[in-house]
Amino acid sequence: MSSVIQVQGLTKKFGHQFTAVNDLSFSVNQGDVYGFLGQNGAGKSTTIRMLLSLIEPTAGHIEIFGLPLATNRSAIMKKVGAVIEKPAMYEYLTAYQNLKIFSALSGVSKTRLQLLHELDVVGLAARANDLVRTFSQGMKQRLAIAMAMVNDPELILLDEPTNGLDPQGIADIRNLILNLSREQGKTVLVSSHLLSEIEQVATRLIIIDKGCKLVEGDSKDLFDTSKTVVEINTLHNEQALQKLLQTSWSDQILVDRCNSKQVIMQLDEKQLPSLHQNLVELGIGVLSVKPMHSLEDYFLQITSTQKYV
Amino acid sequence: MFSLVQVELYKIFKRPRTYIAFGAVAALIGIIQFGLKIDGKSYLDFMLNDLSSSLEIDGKILNGYLVCYVMLQLLLVHVPLLIALIAADMISGEANMGTLRLLLIKPYSRTTLLLAKFIAAIIYTLMLLVWLAILALFGSMLLFGTDDMFLLKTSYVVLLKESDVFWRYIGAFGFAALAMTTVAALGFFLSVFAENSIGPIVATMSVIVFFTILSTLNIPIFNLIKPYLFTTHMIGWKEFFDIKVNASNEAIIGSIQNPEKIIKASLVLVAHTIGFFVATLLVFRKKDILS
Numbered sequence: 001m002s003s004v005i006q007v008q009g010l011t012k013k014f015g016h017q018f019t020a021v022n023d024l025s026f027s028v029n030q031g032d033v034y035g036f037l038g039q040n041g042a043g044k045s046t047t048i049r050m051l052l053s054l055i056e057p058t059a060g061h062i063e064i065f066g067l068p069l070a071t072n073r074s075a076i077m078k079k080v081g082a083v084i085e086k087p088a089m090y091e092y093l094t095a096y097q098n099l100k101i102f103s104a105l106s107g108v109s110k111t112r113l114q115l116l117h118e119l120d121v122v123g124l125a126a127r128a129n130d131l132v133r134t135f136s137q138g139m140k141q142r143l144a145i146a147m148a149m150v151n152d153p154e155l156i157l158l159d160e161p162t163n164g165l166d167p168q169g170i171a172d173i174r175n176l177i178l179n180l181s182r183e184q185g186k187t188v189l190v191s192s193h194l195l196s197e198i199e200q201v202a203t204r205l206i207i208i209d210k211g212c213k214l215v216e217g218d219s220k221d222l223f224d225t226s227k228t229v230v231e232i233n234t235l236h237n238e239q240a241l242q243k244l245l246q247t248s249w250s251d252q253i254l255v256d257r258c259n260s261k262q263v264i265m266q267l268d269e270k271q272l273p274s275l276h277q278n279l280v281e282l283g284i285g286v287l288s289v290k291p292m293h294s295l296e297d298y299f300l301q302i303t304s305t306q307k308y309v
Numbered sequence: 310m311f312s313l314v315q316v317e318l319y320k321i322f323k324r325p326r327t328y329i330a331f332g333a334v335a336a337l338i339g340i341i342q343f344g345l346k347i348d349g350k351s352y353l354d355f356m357l358n359d360l361s362s363s364l365e366i367d368g369k370i371l372n373g374y375l376v377c378y379v380m381l382q383l384l385l386v387h388v389p390l391l392i393a394l395i396a397a398d399m400i401s402g403e404a405n406m407g408t409l410r411l412l413l414i415k416p417y418s419r420t421t422l423l424l425a426k427f428i429a430a431i432i433y434t435l436m437l438l439v440w441l442a443i444l445a446l447f448g449s450m451l452l453f454g455t456d457d458m459f460l461l462k463t464s465y466v467v468l469l470k471e472s473d474v475f476w477r478y479i480g481a482f483g484f485a486a487l488a489m490t491t492v493a494a495l496g497f498f499l500s501v502f503a504e505n506s507i508g509p510i511v512a513t514m515s516v517i518v519f520f521t522i523l524s525t526l527n528i529p530i531f532n533l534i535k536p537y538l539f540t541t542h543m544i545g546w547k548e549f550f551d552i553k554v555n556a557s558n559e560a561i562i563g564s565i566q567n568p569e570k571i572i573k574a575s576l577v578l579v580a581h582t583i584g585f586f587v588a589t590l591l592v593f594r595k596k597d598i599l600s
Contacts, residue, residue: 014597052414054598077416084414088407092324104316105415147411 002066003027004155004187005034005051010060012046012211020046022211024060028189028204033181035202035219036191037299043211044191045085048159051189052082064155078107081153083161087144091133095124095143098132099150106151115150122146123172138169145176156180158190162197170197177201195299199223207299214264215254222254222266229254229292230272232263235285243282249275310425313417317429321395327433330391331440334384338444341380342452345371349453356461373450374458374474378550380445385485385546389492389517390510391437396430396496397509400593404504404600419594427497427586434493435486442482460550467552473562481546484571487578488543492517494585495539501592504600539581545574 005028012021021043028034038044049055051062053073062069064076089098096115103110110118119125122142132140141161148156158177162170178201180186192198198205198219205222207215215222234240241263244253252271254264267275272291279286321327345352349371400423403409412422458474460467469477495516499509520540523531535541551566565571 049410049598052410054410054413056595056597074416074418077414080414082414084410086407088411090320090323090406090408093320097323101316101319102411102415104312105412105417107312107416 002030003063004030004032004065005189006063006066007047007051008061010047010050010062011058012043012050012055013058020211021050021057024208024211024213026206026213026216028187030187031181031185031203032187032189033177033201033203034187034189035198035205036189036208037193037195037198037205038191038208039193042193042208044193044208045159046211047208048082048084048157048189048191051157052077052080052084054084078151079154080157081148081151081155082157082159083141083144083148084157084159086163087137087140089132089140089143089147092131094129094131095119095135096128098143099146102147103150108151110150118146118150119143121149122176137164138166141165141169141173145173153186155187156189158188160191160193162192162194174201217254224266226268227266228269228272230265230267230275231288231290231292232265232279233287233290234263234279235287237263240279240282240284243284247278247282249278310421313422313425314428314432317399317425318432321429321433326398327395330394330437333391334388334437334441335444337384337387338380338441338448341383342376342449345376345379346452369454369456370459371453372456372458373446373453374455374469374471374478375460376449376453377446377478378458378460380449381481381485381546384441384445385488385543386521388437388441388489390514392434392489392492393496393510393513395433396493397500397513398506399426399430399497400500401503401509402500402506404598405506407600409600410598413598420590423590423593427494427589430493430497431490434489438482438486438489442478446478446482458550462551467550468560469550469552470560470562473552476563477549480549480571484546484549484575487575487582488539488546491539491543491578491582491585494582494589498585498589498592501589501596536577539578542574542577545571545578548574 005026007027008025010021010024011019013019024043024047036044036047046055050057051064051069053069065079067076069076090101093101096112096119099115099119100110103115116125116128119128122145124139124143124146127135127139132143135143141164145158145161148158158173161173161177165173174197177188177190181188181201181203190198190201202219204218205216206213221227232240241253244250244263244265249265249267252265252267254266265275269291272289276286276289279289353371400409403412413419415422417425455471455474457471458467458469460469492513496509496513499512499516500506503509517540520538521543524535524538524541548567548571549565553561553564553566555561
């Protein structure tokens, strides 16, 4: 399966103090619904903005459709649609006028009937001539999706598309994503801070925290209920990780970079005793081995560590 | 590029804010014309107070040409605010609405997008000046008629033949277009730094007020920088109404007293406009869009 997005060593620093994205690498395959998961402030939006060339990376390389983004931006953007965080549009214009503008900006010539049909797809045909400022958050979100689809993109980036939506709106977005992927063969990258949301739509996913990749893989493997996620705390986690990577356990290591505080593995519960034994044999000073039952438990643990003032 | 400019103009002219400027110009001109129509004689008596004993003036002094000149003197000081309302909002307004990021993920380079926005801002500026010209010049010609133009300068009087005035207005409005384009470019430049419109609009006006004060202050130390301030040259349109005289002190029809001054002022304004735009481009191309 060909790779639609290929990211290598992506880093973004704001000033000298803050690193929003740290040496991030991942790839999105054609036809994937790729879940981009992380708590608020994890670096999801910054990464998506770099994929859209809204933010210049400090380091790293991005290829989309096999072309370097830095030198082929215009050609790439013809085939990309995006909704970035809260829906943005011209509130003093009607839904139809907004769609017309973005159709023109995308270099697509569409008739009034075609545009009205696109509004109908997102359930806004009846409100086509109403000013956007009179719309609810959910209606704006649906219009934003229609605007992102107006150029019939091959790749769609949705940054927190369900923010501020009611349960019905969330279900609508979920169905839309599934439809785009299964019926229309689009590649979708969707970010969220809710694992349950991603779990229902993603074929592959990545979890990032503090700009670093924690986990990347196929959803069916990561959400495999027969497997247990294990957090191993050692005296020297970096060394432990290096040693484990050289053994047959390497395929079961989830966290591979950045987070050197713990080693996270996903394995069959029956394998735990032999893991214990191997850790001792490798000379790794084990402080604790903590089974967390599922990826969700692990993700909840990451998100629960965020402190609010 | 053409479709981008079209979209930008569509957005500008769909905003109610745009029509504030056109409405304000119409209201101000209407009020001045009304006042002069009703009580123009008192205004002239006040203006000619010192000269009435030494000069005998025949004809219709308060004609459309003089009324337009009076209005231009007043309005061209305030029009920059109306231009800043739109130009200083071109980027910051989009950033505030969040639509800037949507524009920048379309298949155009930042340079193309910025150029389209700048062209749209200039077209708006020119349309405002055309509106001003229609109301102030043609409206006054219609209301007050035309005759020779009598101008009272600081230390002398200028009398322009009726047939020698209209082309001067074309030149003056053309020059005003250059000056107002510079104002638009300044607003546009300041717009790139902000994520709301108010800041750049206020900043644009503050820069103009500050520079205008420096331009008009008669303190020797400021004379060094005056030639480099664009505000010093914004009043260059008045030069079109200074006529040359021959050795017998007779006016030479179709002449301008100091055309070099107009050329120099025009060059300074164009240089500022280009400078502001290039600076905007340099900042904008590297700007991370976080809004």
